[in-house]
Amino acid sequence: MQKDSTLTETSMTVIYFTATGNSLAVAKHIAGRCISAVALLQQTGPIELSDPEGIGFVMPVYFGQIPAVITQLMRRVSLRAPYLFAVLTYGELAGRAATHMRRLGEETGIRFDYIRSIKMVDNNFTIVSVSRQVRDCGRKKIPACMDAIAGEIRARKCFVEKPGVVSRLIGIIEERMPQGSKFDSGFSVEADKCNGCGTCVRVCPNANVKLTGGHPQWQGDCLKCTACYHNCPHGAVRYRKERSRYCFRNPAVTLQEIIHANNRTR
Ligand SMILES: Cc1cc2nc3c(=O)[nH]c(=O)nc-3n(C[C@H](O)[C@H](O)[C@H](O)COP(=O)(O)O)c2cc1C
Ligand code: SF4
Ligand code: SF4
Numbered sequence: 602m603q604k605d606s607t608l609t610e611t612s613m614t615v616i617y618f619t620a621t622g623n624s625l626a627v628a629k630h631i632a633g634r635c636i637s638a639v640a641l642l643q644q645t646g647p648i649e650l651s652d653p654e655g656i657g658f659v660m661p662v663y664f665g666q667i668p669a670v671i672t673q674l675m676r677r678v679s680l681r682a683p684y685l686f687a688v689l690t691y692g693e694l695a696g697r698a699a700t701h702m703r704r705l706g707e708e709t710g711i712r713f714d715y716i717r718s719i720k721m722v723d724n725n726f727t728i729v730s731v732s733r734q735v736r737d738c739g740r741k742k743i744p745a746c747m748d749a750i751a752g753e754i755r756a757r758k759c760f761v762e763k764p765g766v767v768s769r770l771i772g773i774i775e776e777r778m779p780q781g782s783k784f785d786s787g788f789s790v791e792a793d794k795c796n797g798c799g800t801c802v803r804v805c806p807n808a809n810v811k812l813t814g815g816h817p818q819w820q821g822d823c824l825k826c827t828a829c830y831h832n833c834p835h836g837a838v839r840y841r842k843e844r845s846r847y848c849f850r851n852p853a854v855t856l857q858e859i860i861h862a863n864n865r866t867r
Pocket of ligand 3: 804806810
């Protein structure tokens with residue numbers, strides 16, 4: 602990938618899904634028009650988008666796979682654009698996510714010209730120490746990779762990433778791992794830190810958090826995105842197997858933007 606130091610944003614449309622802002626930071630770096638996948642899914646009737654320049658998706662990788670929100674949207678959306686792309690943000694190993702995205706595109710009639718993954722801070726507190734991730738993220742050269750990807754998309758590059766041998770093997774293992782259908786049961790709240798502000802409710806893309814007696818309760822329909830945990834302004838949300846106590850949000854993204862993207866209580 603070539604670094605593009607004279608980058609300006611394209612006028613393409615980017616559909617994004619995000620919990621902690623990495624994917625929105627990349628989406629904003631690519632294009633001026635960013636649309637939340639969660640908001641699009643709230644529309645009744647057909648979802649149709651057209652852009653004479655191009656349309657793309659930016660999303661996190663979850664266990665080597667594509668988030669359910671994006672899978673659902675791709676099954677409903679109809680896109681008209683001369684250039685179609687996808688960018689997958691991940692923390693350590695993207696597994697076979699790029700291949701899954703290409704196949705999902707083929708299944709849903711979206712023929713991607715460009716799919717690439719980008720390594721960013723890993724927000725999965727059940728697997729990694731997020732505080733260490735943030736401390737060591739310099740090694741990932743994130744700003745340069747973001748510039749390079751945005752430059753390639755701006756140049757309408759055609760490229761579909763093929764995962765290497767390690768990623769393929771890890772991907773196959775990840776896809777067979779039990780993925781914690783009872784993820785909700787690991788959450789708890791530190792009552793002395795929680796002031797009942799309701800941010801955890803508003804950042805949840807699946808309306809899975811409710812306030813009861815001024816504190817959050819998880820409703821059993823979690824997408825495992827981690828938004829409620831990382832975006833609590835008081836660091837009051839805990840998780841049973843957390844590897845560190847650290848709330849991460851990409852510095853290029855505000856809490857208001859996460860709420861705007863995911864809030865389903867409006
Ligand atoms: C449930 C879950 C599963 C994840 N699985 C992977 C994975 O398989 N490989 C990886 O490298 N990162 C994985 N991650 C890390 C995220 O893909 C990464 O931090 C992403 O950039 C977060 O995007 P966001 O800030 O837009 O939400 C996972 C995160 C979560 C919450
Ligand atoms: S965001 Fe944090 S402080 Fe606010 S209600 Fe939720 S847990 Fe409590
Ligand atoms: S409950 Fe928390 S982790 Fe689960 S989908 Fe909602 S915001 Fe994401």
